[in-house]
Amino acid sequence: MQTNLADFVKKNQNSTEAEAILRSCVHCGFCLATCPTYQLLGDELDSPRGRIYLMKQVLEGHTVTQKTQLHLDRCLACRACETTCPSGVRYSHLLDISRGIVEEKVARSNYNELKRFVIRKFLTSRYVFKFSVKVAQLLRAFMPAKIKSSIPPMNSSAADWHNTPHKRRMLVLDGCVQPTLAPNINAATARVLDKLGISLINVAEAGCCGALAYHLNAQQQGLDAMRHNIDVWWPLIESRQIEAIVISASGCGVTVKEYGHFLQYDTAYAEKAKIVAALAKDISEVIVAELEDLTVLLKKASLNRPNKLAFHSPCTLQHGMKIRGVVEKILNSVGITLCQVDNPHLCCGSAGTYSILQPTLSQQLLKDKVIALTANEPAQIVTANIGCLMHIQRGTSLPVKHWIELLDTLLHPSPLSP
Ligand code: SF4
Ligand code: SF4
Structure with missing residues (x-):
């Protein structure tokens, strides 16, 4: 694809990457078949190819409108198009770059801005979120079925992490909402790994992986959350006390694995971010490597x-x-x-x-x-x-x-x- 980036885009650190991604798309349209929003809406502008066309216009300095914003907002960022694309187009990176620019150029209504701000602050403030969920859990019995299904019942059986000290140690990311909504997931992760001779360490100061704010176009807040996690994990990483960072929520895992990409232009964090990303493992990657021992235990x-x-x-x-x-x-x-x-x-x-x-x-x-x-x-x-x-x-x-x-x-x- 021919491109001619606008001067204001050329000044951005990520303009070379944006241009390379745009040029890698050959318009074949294979991605349309697996795009959920295109399947539902049947509009080319709600397909990966159509959105790439819109993003090209944004990056070339054409007028950006609410219509552009709407079609980009409707994208799930599910990356099914990346799996399908035979040309290896890094669609999600282009989407991140373009959404950042669109956010600066197209104002949202006050209501929408407020909604996004509240979601971002509420979901990433672990204590506020925890307190609100606890209150909702107490009132759950009196709520209509539709709301009730969004609030998990109180789970008192989750606390036991089985923290036996083992020679093999891994860090775990607790994240923002999971410890409140489903504390048993990381407790179960710790118990399974304990059986396999691995201790799981949770550094309580670590928080949201950064994805939530970043993908709500508060990109600086998202990057700050990433830097914070790197800082609190670093002493254990530097002293080689852990062999991996285990993540049980794939939504967080995909982000931590890309810390090196997100922080590539931050001279203070780029190298550390690459090391953290290389250590990040989805829990399935850890378990599959221990499958022989696991099957013996289960037998x-x-x-x-x-x-x-x-x-x-x-x-x-x-x-x-x-x-x-x-x-x-x-x-x-x-x-x-x-x-x-x-x-x-x-x-x-x-x-x-x-x-x-x-x-x-x-x-x-x-x-x-x-x-x-x-x-x-x-x-x-x-x-x-x-x-x-x-x-x-x-x-x-x-x-x-x-x-x-x-x-x-x-x-x-x-x-x-x-
Ligand atoms: S993103 Fe990939 S699959 Fe979709 S039109 Fe471009 S080259 Fe083809
Ligand atoms: S990320 Fe998902 S919703 Fe967005 S264009 Fe690609 S396939 Fe469609």
Whole structure:
């Protein structure tokens, strides 16, 4: 694709990258077939190719309007188009660069600005969020069913991390909303790793991975959150006390794995960010490397496996981190039968804050996803990201869990379980 970037864009540090991405698109349109918003809306401007065309106009200095902003806002950033693209177009990086410029050029209404500000502050302020969820949990019984399904019941069984000291140690990212909404996920991660001879260390000062603010176009706030995590983890990394940073939420994992990219122009943090990114591992990458030991442990436990399950692979896992078939391999290896799920490449509609900001499209995607997940009558649904978990749970009465919780219950069966 021919490009002629505007002078104000050429001054940006990332203009070379933007130009290279634009030029790599050959307009073939293969990506249209797997784009969820194009499938729903049928408008080329809601497809990856159409959005790349809009972003080219932005970067070449053409007038940017609310229409441009609308089509970019409607993008889920699910990266299904990156998986499909034969030319290797780094669509999501182009989207980040272009959204930053559009945000400066097109004013949002006061209501929209306020909504985005409140979401950003509320979800990333761990204590405010925790307090609000606790209050909502106390009132949960009196709430209408629709709201109730968005609030998880209180979970008192999650606290036990089994922190036995082992020679092998890994850091864990607790994140912003997961410790409140589903504290059992990282507790289960710690218990499973403990069985495998690995201690999990949580540095409490670490917080949100930075994705939430960054993708709400508060890019500096997002970068500050990344720098903060690097600072609080650095002493353990520098002294070589840990071998990896484990992340159980794929939405955070994909971000930490790209810290090197996000902070590439920050001379004080670029090198550290690359090291942190190289240490970051989704929990499935850690477990698959220990699969032999895990299957031995589970054989000893000789338990009944649950009935068939449906696995929802989050976009951040399969398209963002390009981890495909790994969770499925782990679950199959421990004797769990997985159902066939149609269109597994499609987003469930959660996509960070998309379900709040684009509720209509998000609900349509949720409806389709639940139909696909439940078509073969699974006993439960498992996934790998807190956002998808909470979102899918709103659309079904089947239990939705993180797959690591399932592994944990096989390794540590409750005395009360059948
Ligand atoms: S993004 Fe990739 S798949 Fe889509 S039109 Fe461009 S080159 Fe083709
Ligand atoms: S990121 Fe997802 S929604 Fe956005 S253009 Fe690509 S496939 Fe479509």
